[in-house]
Amino acid sequence: MTLAPNVYDAEPIPEAAREEIDRMLQSGDLFRYTAPENAPVTLLEQEFAAHMGSKYALAVSSCSAALFLSLKALGLPRDARVLIPAFTFAAVPSSVVHADCVPVLCEVGENYRIDMADFEARLEGGIAAVIVSHMRGHTSDMDAILTLCEARGIPVIEDAAHSLGTTWDGRKIGTLGRVGCFSFQSYKLVNAGEGGILITDDADLVARAVIMSGAYEHNWAKHMAGADADLEAAFARWQNRLPLYNLRMGNLSAAIIRPQLGEIARRVRDGRTNHDYVAARLNASPWLEVPGKLGPEERAPDSIQFNLVGMDEAETRAFAEAAAARGVKVQVFGLSTDNARAFWNWRFLPGETPDLPQTRAMLMRACDTRLPARLTMAELDMIADALVMAARDVMGEARAYGT
Numbered sequence: 001m002t003l004a005p006n007v008y009d010a011e012p013i014p015e016a017a018r019e020e021i022d023r024m025l026q027s028g029d030l031f032r033y034t035a036p037e038n039a040p041v042t043l044l045e046q047e048f049a050a051h052m053g054s055k056y057a058l059a060v061s062s063c064s065a066a067l068f069l070s071l072k073a074l075g076l077p078r079d080a081r082v083l084i085p086a087f088t089f090a091a092v093p094s095s096v097v098h099a100d101c102v103p104v105l106c107e108v109g110e111n112y113r114i115d116m117a118d119f120e121a122r123l124e125g126g127i128a129a130v131i132v133s134h135m136r137g138h139t140s141d142m143d144a145i146l147t148l149c150e151a152r153g154i155p156v157i158e159d160a161a162h163s164l165g166t167t168w169d170g171r172k173i174g175t176l177g178r179v180g181c182f183s184f185q186s187y188k189l190v191n192a193g194e195g196g197i198l199i200t201d202d203a204d205l206v207a208r209a210v211i212m213s214g215a216y217e218h219n220w221a222k223h224m225a226g227a228d229a230d231l232e233a234a235f236a237r238w239q240n241r242l243p244l245y246n247l248r249m250g251n252l253s254a255a256i257i258r259p260q261l262g263e264i265a266r267r268v269r270d271g272r273t274n275h276d277y278v279a280a281r282l283n284a285s286p287w288l289e290v291p292g293k294l295g296p297e298e299r300a301p302d303s304i305q306f307n308l309v310g311m312d313e314a315e316t317r318a319f320a321e322a323a324a325a326r327g328v329k330v331q332v333f334g335l336s337t338d339n340a341r342a343f344w345n346w347r348f349l350p351g352e353t354p355d356l357p358q359t360r361a362m363l364m365r366a367c368d369t370r371l372p373a374r375l376t377m378a379e380l381d382m383i384a385d386a387l388v389m390a391a392r393d394v395m396g397e398a399r400a401y402g403t
């Protein structure tokens with residue numbers, strides 16, 4: 001019998017990281033502001049900005065920190081209302097609360113993407129900013145979102161924690177909004193254990209974020225990649241006027257990330273091939289459905305989500321158990337205890353749990369399975385077989401026609 005693949009282990013860190021880490025261990029040069037220039041964190045920022053084609057990047061301690069700093073850098077007043085999708089990770093509403101703002105949740109459809117009618121309706125309710133969370137890398141209709149927000153002068157932050165490598169109409173996800181935020185936590189495409197980065201073309205916004213991230217005194221000067229009058233003026237404008245939240249990245253993390261930037265294209269290509277292969281196999285089952293992507297989107301998945309078709313709650317639970325018995329862990333977002341992606345578990349939000357029937361219905365039948373880019377064809381087949389057969393275990397051979 002084939003053993004179930006381990007979908008939790010990450011890829012090894014490229015060998016090239018070792019020399020740099022050894023150098024740092026020798027010199028003790030771990031803090032981004034010790035060296036006068038070219039600290040590993042600074043180089044990472046320059047390389048990541050170049051990779052994304054954006055003007056500025058700021059590396060920080062997590063994507064949550066990047067989201068928090070983005071909201072703070074927008075200068076939102078206390079209790080500003082920030083619209084977010086109701087299907088996302090608890091880190092997103094948490095960053096809004098952390099920034100003294102109020103999260104407003106909008107409905108998400110059964111294809112895991114923002115329901116545009118509900119989004120537009122809620123945009124009228126005094127929304128000061130939007131965080132589009134590309135949850136599990138699924139991209140909502142960015143053309144519609146940007147058009148609606150631009151018309152109202154509402155800034156858009158992209159939570160692209162899980163979308164490194166995804167494109168929309170050929171443009172890199174994370175570069176479409178005012179700010180894009182990424183994660184280097186171990187379950188994302190680039191793994192540093194922890195870490196995050198924000199990108200933007202807005203000099204004033206990045207100057208504010210740099211200072212608030214912990215660039216005390218004149219350390220902001222180490223964020224100048226060359227002559228940039230706008231950026232220099234922005235730093236001068238904000239000197240001594242902002243709190244220092246100290247959410248910096250250290251040099252060790254940067255040294256672990258930098259050699260992985262060259263691996264992104266391969267991981268994206270393999271992840272997409274793996275996902276599409278397993279998706280086609282699941283879609284051949286009458287009980288499983290992988291929603292299609294939107295036209296302009298090219299995905300970079302490292303997991304797969306699918307909906308159960310025609311199963312009640314007991315059958316849904318039985319399916320997850322049957323899959324586990326066949327060696328594949330499936331999480332039904334809305335059924336697993338205390339799932340951090342089910343909005344009703346965000347009990348730290350102010351007020352009553354919002355009533356979002358469409359998102360709730362989706363979460364009660366949407367399944368989540370990890371599918372790292374490093375898996376082999378045999379391992380993908382093993383996962384697909386286990387899922388298809390688990391559905392058959394519960395629902396029988398095939399649905400009788402017409403019933």
Ligand SMILES: *Cc1c(COP(=O)(O)O)cnc(C)c1O
Nearest residue numbers: 062063064089091161162183185
């Ligand atoms: C992982 C994740 C985050 C949080 O990233 P951290 O770096 O762990 O703070 C935010 N949003 C989404 C969609 C994520 O998947």
